[in-house]
Amino acid sequence: MDGSQGGISEAPLEPAAVRRFLSDNPDFLRAVDNLADGKRPFGLAGVFGKSHARTNIAEVQISGQTPLEPGDWEHVQEYLALLQIWKELVARWEGRMPQTTETRQ
Numbered sequence: 001m002d003g004s005q006g007g008i009s010e011a012p013l014e015p016a017a018v019r020r021f022l023s024d025n026p027d028f029l030r031a032v033d034n035l036a037d038g039k040r041p042f043g044l045a046g047v048f049g050k051s052h053a054r055t056n057i058a059e060v061q062i063s064g065q066t067p068l069e070p071g072d073w074e075h076v077q078e079y080l081a082l083l084q085i086w087k088e089l090v091a092r093w094e095g096r097m098p099q100t101t102e103t104r105q
Contacts, residue, residue, distance in 0.1 A: 016079035017061040023083045027053040032060075032080065035073035 022028045031041035031053055041057055042050050060067060060076055067073050 016076050017059075017064075018076065018079060018083075022056055023080050023087075025053070025056070028056050029080065031057050032073055032076050035067070036070050036077050038070040 027042075027050060034043065035041050035057075042053070058066075062072055062075055067076055
């Protein structure tokens with residue numbers, strides 16, 4: 001985004017604030033995808049229910065500001081993708097670490 005459209009994420013590495021557990025929530029992920037595509041977060045059916053997901057979407061921030069433009073939500077998508085890669089790397093690393101419960105002598 002070139003900044004002339006009023007978006008937040010002009011720099012590619014602006015920090016996004018998203019609760020980590022949300023990266024596994026399908027309703028939240030679908031809402032972020034929809035917002036990145038310029039759609040309503042929960043579609044037409046989103047008028048009813050999903051109050052927790054609405055609250056979670058409202059809490060997302062990029063550098064202390066609420067994402068407004070589809071490009072901002074694309075940035076959130078990228079952040080969530082990085083979180084997923086990080087979780088996979090941690091799981092692989094922990095799988096290779098020896099499981100020791102004994103103390104060294």
